[in-house]
Amino acid sequence: DSGVTQTPKHLITATGQRVTLRCSPRSGDLSVYWYQQSLDQGLQFLIQYYNGEERAKGNILERFSAQQFPDLHSELNLSSLELGDSALYFCASSVGQGVRNEQFFGPGTRLTVL
Amino acid sequence: AQTVTQSQPEMSVQEAETVTLSCTYDTSENNYYLFWYKQPPSRQMILVIRQEAYKQQNATENRFSVNFQKAAKSFSLKISDSQLGDTAMYFCAFMQDFGNEKLTFGTGTRLTIIP
Numbered sequence: 001d002s003g004v005t006q007t008p009k010h011l012i013t014a015t016g017q018r019v020t021l022r023c024s025p026r027s028g029d030l031s032v033y034w035y036q037q038s039l040d041q042g043l044q045f046l047i048q049y050y051n052g053e054e055r056a057k058g059n060i061l062e063r064f065s066a067q068q069f070p071d072l073h074s075e076l077n078l079s080s081l082e083l084g085d086s087a088l089y090f091c092a093s094s095v096g097q098g099v100r101n102e103q104f105f106g107p108g109t110r111l112t113v114l
Numbered sequence: 115a116q117t118v119t120q121s122q123p124e125m126s127v128q129e130a131e132t133v134t135l136s137c138t139y140d141t142s143e144n145n146y147y148l149f150w151y152k153q154p155p156s157r158q159m160i161l162v163i164r165q166e167a168y169k170q171q172n173a174t175e176n177r178f179s180v181n182f183q184k185a186a187k188s189f190s191l192k193i194s195d196s197q198l199g200d201t202a203m204y205f206c207a208f209m210q211d212f213g214n215e216k217l218t219f220g221t222g223t224r225l226t227i228i229p
Contacts, residue, residue, distance in 0.1 A: 033217075043205060044219075045217060045218070056214060102161055103161075103215075105158065105159035105160075107157065108158075
């Protein structure tokens with residue numbers, strides 16, 4: 001158990017819908033990262049937050065958005081869902097900035113868009 | 115942009131044998147970090163080993179070791195005395211130095227340990 005929690009574990013929804021994925025980082029971790037794992041694209045970095053502020057952006061679609069709240073939990077919002085958005089979405093956290101901080105991954109949320 | 119290439123989609127080895135997984139990467143940076151992550155059937159991502167590019171000494175973690183060749187941009191993972199629990203997908207990942215902590219992953223190698 002990495003200490004990072006993600007809810008829900010599974011999510012099944014229809015095209016055009018909107019969903020919210022939630023992540024609680026390890027106690028004391030200030031950085032949160034979101035990654036998408038799909039058959040087509042592999043593992044891709046989406047976005048990073050550090051202490052409530054957006055720090056880095058990857059190949060995140062405009063239909064996707066995220067935020068980190070004052071209690072440091074983070075939410076990834078996916079809207080106007082398409083079949084291709086079906087994937088495993090990981091959240092990871094680290095103590096702070098800098099590469100010496102290991103990223104601990106949560107168990108992921110499996111999203112299925114029908 | 116950095117790229118990470120894993121040329122072995124699948125590998126299998128007998129239990130207790132040694133296996134080496136290959137990874138190459140491309141970057142123009144001088145300072146960076148390399149990682150091997152393990153993803154067992156549970157889908158959990160687990161850090162196996164890390165290597166800092168400025169360190170010449172190869173990293174080791176128990177049965178896991180790396181062969182880091184900076185000039186060749188190669189970063190292979192050696193698993194000694196392989197165990198059934200080593201069966202998993204293995205991802206090589208790259209991280210640039212401070213200020214850009216995103217992980218760039220390879221496509222993975224599916225490793226099966228045969229009893």
